Amino acid sequence: MNKPKSETLVIVGMSGGVDSSVSAALLKEEGYNVVGLFMKNWEEFDEHGVCQSSKEYADVVKVCEKLDIPYYSVDFIKEYKEQVFSHFVEEYKMGFTPNPDILCNREIKFKVFFEKAMELGADFLATGHYCQSLMVDGQQRLVKGADPLKDQSYFLYTIKKEILEKVLFPIGHIPKTEVRRIAAKYDLATKEKKDSTGICFIGERNFKNFLSNYVTFEDGNFETLDGTIVGRHTGATYYTLGQRKGLGLGGQGEPWFVVGKDMKRNVVIVERGDHHPHMYADTLTATDLSFVGGAWDRPLPFKCTAKVRYRQKDQACTVTKIEGDKIYVEFDEAQRAITPRQSVVFYDGDVCLGGAMIEASGPSYYEMKRPLASLEVTSTSDH
Template sequence: MQKPKSETLVIVGMSGGVDSSVTAAVLKEEGYKVVGLFMKNWEEFDEHGVCQSSLEYADVIKVCEKLDIPYYSVDFIEEYRDQVFKQFVDEYKLGFTPNPDVLCNREIKFKVFFEKAMELGADYLATGHYCQSLLVDGEYRLVKGADPLKDQSYFLYTNKKEILEKVMFPIGHIPKTEVRAIAAKYDLATKEKKDSTGICFIGERNFKKFLSNYVTFEDGDFETLDGTKVGRHTGATYYTLGQRKGLGLGGQGEPWFVVGKDMSRNVVFVERGEFHPHLYADTLTATDLSFVSGVWNKELPFKCKAKVRYRQKDQDCTVVKIEGDKIFVEFDQPQRAITPRQSVVFYDGDICLGGAMIEKSGPSYFEMNKTLPEIQ
């Protein structure tokens, strides 16, 4: 028998931002027994001796006191360093461009933080993510957030149905504008606070300067695919496929874009033009499979939608085959800058099926000596 809301304990993961603040407010208004729990994952002081996490926790305290709910703080600095940040740095050293938000959600928010909430007696953990956990055909599914500009299901594809049974996303069904309006209605301290950006739990900063504290870089050459040297870079690791900004390359003609890297030679390959065929491929192989249901339960080949990066529009594709921990995908249209160690995430309508870590793409249209089809 389900508990009444007044006896149902919901622990809200509070970050000091407007989304988690409104999450707590909505649940309190609905009659749940709400507790705010702040997660400290990073500790670093700026030039003025101020720790950003302390400032965020101060906002959590203001919001919780305004809502008249208890609040606590837990420290996962060591877990975050060992399970997220170390891998993040290691992959950059190898020349990849990892996505720490996926790893942070898998290893921290919906693992150790979730376990801590359950240990504290929570019936549910709630977060301010823009997605939904809905019961469909007797099974909990991860569903896109109603606001297409804010949907965060891409980052949460590693969550399994067993976790989703115990997780609430109270603002996943409403647009961001309404979230701001609710914050104003309750006069929350975070009502006008800017959305956080940057690396998960590290925040917005000069990324190049930050990364240089952990990774050693050497200057090297920008080369075209035929081996022509066209300039110098400050370290191959800093650059990612499809990048245009920050190259420092000029001259007559179309802008330069990164089309590849050779880490063994510390070379960054560049070519002119956003639609250079070396940037496009219509196949990929991915590994580290993770499906919400726990298994892939669709008959192959299976047509669905997929994203190879956050905020990308859904792309038509076919999951051709799965061999062990590898999945092979063909896209109806060529995809730009499919990047190793980023995630490919699969959708059946608004339902997130799961995803995997991109291992490689291609061959590219350049390598196949084909004319690039019209990009839609």
């Protein structure tokens, strides 16, 4: 684009957090014509009668007025409930552990929100994600954020090249500590605001209580692989593969971990020890392929790295074949707790190639009757 920056309209997705606030500040400093746009996706009042989205918008207003840029709000509550939250609930009902952030990026932030920004005449949409959009070998590529502790490319693997070409990530090349410093420099209202956690756009809350408003749970048994009952749970859906905390199982010996679930019988399968071989496998299949370039453009078999969960270190693997909408992957080392309905995301160095939804792993080392001594721990649980 040959427009001067002063005539280039950049709409910044403002969340009320420090990352999007600093993104707007940096773009304004560079001379772009910047507009802040707040997206309202969830409306619920807490026990004090306070709506969280209203609090976030109030911070957006403070930041935009400090930066002297226009600001607006758009309502995507209906779209979020229909395209993200309803899917999230249905997945939990079936016993899976979904990742709503990935779906939210695909269906909301880089679809309806992106379309709204373009409709308003934007040349670019900017967000506060920790990742980068760079030209690599003559093509626009999604690249990891410079801060390895904050890189969010895992959540953005569904973004397509034609959209990526119109998206800016102003803080993707700097560490979080620098973002905080810039926020302090501009004396932004969000400069000391904690990073948001919890469910995308719904925020931090007692997850079990929140989910019980939408999903009915029944008590059931904790069982070992040989069928021994070792305790009772409050609903199999609450538990995920590799989980240790919150099981309520004691006794002498190593801690208990979830190694599987039998939803038909409402049974959570547990075993002692983080190294139990039933939790490890070195192959997986995945579906719902999504590649940044639109299609897989590498010869097979192809060696690359992959993550099966956010913040996992890159794991060496080989994409062995792709058949229709299914991809087959072999890891160099056994992976812990490969979880159906979570995403596997592929990288070539720092370039995010794309990803897919995990369908199944295995067979596990337990099923292959390999000795435990042959295993090497490659990651730790997120729970």
